[in-house]
Amino acid sequence: QKEVEQNSGPLSVPEGAIASLNCTYSDRGSQSFFWYRQYSGKSPELIMFIYSNGDKEDGRFTAQLNKASQYVSLLIRDSQPSDSATYLCAVNGNFNKFYFGSGTKLNVKP
Amino acid sequence: ETGVTQSPTHLIKTRGQQVTLRCSSQSGHNTVSWYQQALGQGPQFIFQYYREEENGRGNFPPRFSGLQFPNYSSELNVNALELDDSALYLCASTLPFSQEQFFGPGTRLTVL
Numbered sequence: 376q377k378e379v380e381q382n383s384g385p386l387s388v389p390e391g392a393i394a395s396l397n398c399t400y401s402d403r404g405s406q407s408f409f410w411y412r413q414y415s416g417k418s419p420e421l422i423m424f425i426y427s428n429g430d431k432e433d434g435r436f437t438a439q440l441n442k443a444s445q446y447v448s449l450l451i452r453d454s455q456p457s458d459s460a461t462y463l464c465a466v467n468g469n470f471n472k473f474y475f476g477s478g479t480k481l482n483v484k485p
Numbered sequence: 486e487t488g489v490t491q492s493p494t495h496l497i498k499t500r501g502q503q504v505t506l507r508c509s510s511q512s513g514h515n516t517v518s519w520y521q522q523a524l525g526q527g528p529q530f531i532f533q534y535y536r537e538e539e540n541g542r543g544n545f546p547p548r549f550s551g552l553q554f555p556n557y558s559s560e561l562n563v564n565a566l567e568l569d570d571s572a573l574y575l576c577a578s579t580l581p582f583s584q585e586q587f588f589g590p591g592t593r594l595t596v597l
Contacts, residue, residue, distance in 0.1 A: 379527075407584045418575055419528065419589040463527050467584055471541030473518065475527035 378402060379466050383478035389484050394451040396479050398464030401445065408440055408469035410449045413478065419463055422449070423431045454483045488512060489578050489589035497595045503564045505591045508576035510557040516540070516579040517559040518586060519551060523572045534559060537580075571596045 380399045381415045396410075407426055411419035425431045425438040425447070437450040447466075451458055461478040468474055488511035489520070498504050510517050516535045520528035529541035534553035548564040563570060573593050577586035 385587075402553050409585075421585055422567060422588065465527075471533050471535075472543060473520075473530045473586070474532075475520075475529070477525070479525045 377413060377476075378468065378474035379464055379476035381464050381479050383477055384480040385482050386479055387483065387484060388454050394441050394454045394481055394483070396449040396462050396464075396481065397485060398445070398447045398450075398476055400446055400448075400464075400466045400474070402466065402468045402474075403442075403445065404468045405468050408438070408447045409464040409465040409467075410436075410438060410447075411465060411475075412458075413461045413463055422462075449473075451481075454481075456483050456485050459483045460461045468480075489514075489576060489587055491574075491576055491589040493592060494590070495593045495595075497597065498566050499597050500566055500568060502566050502596075503562065504566060504594060505578075506561040506563075506574050506588055506594070508559045508578075509555045510559065510576075511587055513580060514578035514587070515557055515563075515581050517553055517557065517568070517578070519561045520575040520577065521545075522575060522591070526546070527581045528575055531561070550559050551592035566596045568596050572595065 409424045410422045413419045435452045439448045463478045464476040490509045518533040519531040522528045533541040537553045552560045573591045575591045577588045
């Protein structure tokens with residue numbers, strides 16, 4: 376079992392719609408959860424992080440964390456073609472180890 | 486764009502050779518992590534350095550080693566290169582008391 380699982384996609388949504396990206400993790404001791412965006416040929420860039428159960432909003436982005444279900448999600452409201460990228464979920468596990476999922480490719484169609 | 490820089494941008498080596506990749510952390514960042522990203526995969530954690538000491542390691546063999554210098558720049562060394570080592574190598578730096586990592590542009594290593 377992988378430490379972090381994501382659906383590889385592609386997830387296709389029309390412009391202006393809400394994109395919902397999901398991630399599950401295996402280490403119950405994980406404390407910190409991150410969402411990164413990676414454009415093709417570029418390095419990952421941090422979108423947001425969440426430490427506590429519940430929702431955290433930052434502009435058009437909302438991260439949701441449910442530690443009991445070991446589930447993290449990212450909602451992107453009013454999706455734009457420029458949001459088309461691969462979204463990586465990352466978890467900070469024990470012993471200062473970071474685990475990334477394989478990423479979900481998002482396509483926002485104009 | 487972050488202040489993390491990496492060199493070289495691209496590198497071609499042959500199997501069995503050794504390679505050194507370099508990373509210059511963003512100012513004030515005292516923790517650096519190295520990742521290997523194969524095509525179509527997420528980054529895989531190699532190790533992390535904090536104040537010049539290895540502070541965490543992923544499932545990589547000992548032929549992957551690192552150094553962090555007093556100015557917080559860092560090196561990743563890979564000995565006895567294998568074909569499967571072909572990947573994008575990313576370093577990421579972190580501020581003190583933070584877990585937010587900021588990635589450099591990466592070094593694309595090709596092993597022939």
